[in-house]
Amino acid sequence: MYHILEARIRKALRDFIRRRYDADVQVPIERPPRIAMGEVASPVCFELAKRLKRAPRHIAQEIANQIGKIDGVERLEVAGGGYLNAFLDRAGFFAATLSGVTKGPAEAPADAPKNIVEHTNINPNKAAHIGHLRNAALGDSFVRLLRHAGRRVEVQNYIDNTGVQVADVALGFLHLEKKSAAEVRALAAQPRFDYFCWDLYARVTQSFETEPARLALRGDTLKAIEEGHGAVAELAEIISTTIVRCHLRTMERLGIEYDLLPRESEILHLKFWDAAFQQLKARGAIRLATSGKNAGCWVMQMSDAEGGTQNEGDEDADSKIIVRSNGTVTYVGKDIAYQLWKFGLLGRDFHYSRFHTHPSGHTVWVTRADDGEADAPPFGHAAQVYNVIDSRQAYLQNVVVAGLRALGFDSQADRSMHFSYEIVALTPRCAKEMGYELSPEDAQRSFVEVSGRRGLGVKADDLLDRLEAAARAEVDSRHPQTPEIERAAIAHIIAIGALRYFLLKYTRNTVIAFDFKDALSFEGETGPYCQYAIVRARNIWRKLAEQSRQLVEKADSSGSDSAFFDSCSPESLKAFLAAPEGDELWEMLLLAGSFGAQVEAALAAQEPAFVAKYAFQLAQAFNNFYHKHHILSEEDPSRKAFLLTLTKLVERQLVLALDLLGIEGPEKM
């Protein structure tokens, strides 16, 4: 509701200024610092003062006097040196917000432009860790935001099943474990295969240092895996597919689901790169270097705009190798091909088959080189692409975009977004707590980077287990009579709430220094705090239901909150919200009605943290309200109905906000 009024006021001011002063200005809109100064403010008169060469306060006064009625605005006041402050019609805002809530977000039509969000993308050679969780939580939350805004979204989780990381673990099984494919298959059927590989991967990496000769095996192993034939390839296939299933299971614990798993093996076997290479050569996007250090390589010239380093006279420094002198393609080259495919610009497609069914019943598809299932939905052909990748890969993402641009696909280049975020690191204390030896330099730093190669990191499932155990202990102490299954379910919801909130409350470009103390906290600015506000709201209604069946049934049958709302008269409503006594209730209502504005801002900034912040503020306002007003013992039936409606409204907005973060509101906790 708030954003609608904001836009309306902006437009009214702009139109009036154009008419009255013949001036076309940007109208800045902001929130006044205190509610006593109104709800929407504009400092537009300061800018206008410059142009008209008149005192801003006088202009503001003139506008306030002459602009006339703006729908939803009670009055306009002049404040300070020339601010225009709008005071909203509180009762009207209440009614409008209530009716807005019942509508709910629009579902995207099947032919709407498609947004592809690529996230998670964990190398399928070891267990998922805390850093992967941030990627997936951000990606999934952004998907929820897009869908909430009525956009059609396809979620892809890219699987690099033919890379060195998988090759290294395959090497480990062959040479360190001395296991056959059949033995590995048996091991893969056991639980926690991803944990086993986590350790094995670290051991292999270490063995490369103690026995450098083994490193020479890597090239052949990689080649065998890429070609997809023989025992080594079979081994790699078992490893990667099993671990992808482990990752899906881990992500399902957080409620994260996917549409498609595009795999590197199919990009290779279906010769996606060849198709991209043809285009790049034909359009002169890449050229064969004949001299210098890159002689024999196909390189792409990076323009200044796309992150070239602009070293004068040194062409090599600004060019990125796409095809090596031995004819093999680099990682970025494959990525350009994949990005072209996402936009439907490659001229080739995968085959697809069903891979997995999520608990919701949703099917995850996987790419195939042949023998696809005939009823596969159409994938790719996006209008907009978001790649959720950490900020260290900014340069490579720029190369991909530069590739699109060099091919003449400017609009697709503009619609390729690197949804960038900073990594999750460990505090030195946390690393030590987990038994890692730190170098003296590392111990001095404020954080230590997670390293899959070294086996340094907090595994996602371990963290989830600890969170669930901690939540379970709390639930057990509060609800000893509740059935065991229910207590476990509540503990799970709380654990996910704590974890997802923790991962999403930081803005994307903040490095999270992970510590168990903060992550395991259920108090203060946390997910459980927000969930608790929902539980409190629901408890009021549950108790009410026990007291008076009738009222509740009336509300239920009408399918909206307005049944209660109707039982308090417009006059009394106005009185309840009137300043100054009604200011606190009004502020909470205003916040509840600002959900749409917050979502808009979060979407514009691509920042799920805005939603997290909003949910916390609303929960805080509600907890305060809960403390001050004992609703069920309220004697004035009209006021009681009003407070109950407010409670319901806040509960719904909180549920919506948390849902965008992938967090559920429990019935009790």
Place this chain on the structure above:
RNA sequence: GCGCCCGUAGCUCAGUUGGAUAGAGCGUCUGCCUUCUAAGCAGAGGGUCGGGGGUUCGAAUCCCUCCGGGCGCGCCA
């Protein structure tokens, strides 16, 4: 060397396109459970927004510079 990001309370972080008296959580201290659950509420204390210059009616926010930190720049992925 070049490029990008960051520096805000003891700690961890917010601060939307420049706006009114810079906010929150944690931690510390003090209160509040006979009420709809204390995973809560109220209060106290805590700041030269890294330093210095500039632009502006107005700067944590924009520009320059210095200091301090992070990341990237590979015929790895």
